[in-house]
Amino acid sequence: MKHYYYFFAVLVLCIMSARTFAQNPFYPKCKVNNGKVSLNFRDGHKFDVDCVIRWNDLNYYLDYLQDHPKQEVTFAISDMSRWNHKNRNLPLNYFSQSTNILVNIVLIGGPELISIGGNSFEDCYALKSIYIPKSVYVIGGNAFKGCRFSSITLPKNVTRINSCAFINNPNLVKVVFEGHPTFEDNTPFNNTNPDLTIYVKKKYLSEYKEKYPFLHFEKL
Secondary structure, three states, X not given: OHHHHHHHHHHHHHHHHHHHHHHOOOOOEEEEEOOEEEEEOOOOOEEEEOEEEEHHHHHHHHHHHHHOOOOEEEEEEEOOOOOOOOOOOOHHHHHHHOOOOEEEEXXXXXXXXXXXXXXXXXXXXXXXXXXXXXXXXXXXXXXXXXXXXXXXXXXXXXXXEOOOOOOOOOXXXXXXXXXXXXXXOOOOOOOOOOOOEEEEOHHHHHHHXXXXXXXXXXXX
């Protein structure tokens, strides 16, 4: 029954996609193709996902995955609520600690999704990759602490990275800054892979190298 529910949810999403795409600059165009949902964002990013899950239904979907395990899944999350101290820990964190399924997430932006809240993905070992939309301005403290993904791109609207945002990720070797974010302090990338390279725009390269000589920066 849950399987049909999610398939129906995808169809409804696709029917609404054209209108929502015009109203919300962060919303992707959506279509079903060969059993996958193709998402085409305005910034040029394209993804084929297994399904699109509304934020309020995420727990149900994770329960479904535990009952129908796969090695790896890719899904998008829409209608995100604003992160705060009451909902800072995603259900994905608990799911991550009780299953070996690898997860690729596409976050669909909107008026509520303006930050990745503090501790939101802390110790989420299942997280293999994540797409952060341009509606996000801040990466909260400890947001990705202890994760295991190897690379991440921060969109151009991100202006601030808070304390320990990516700390204790031994696999992190590549970070791309599409914009010009500042660091709250010197800790966002502590205890990451020693080969970590952060790619920034040429006009900011010397500034970052001067401010953070303990990190390795290259031209984007």
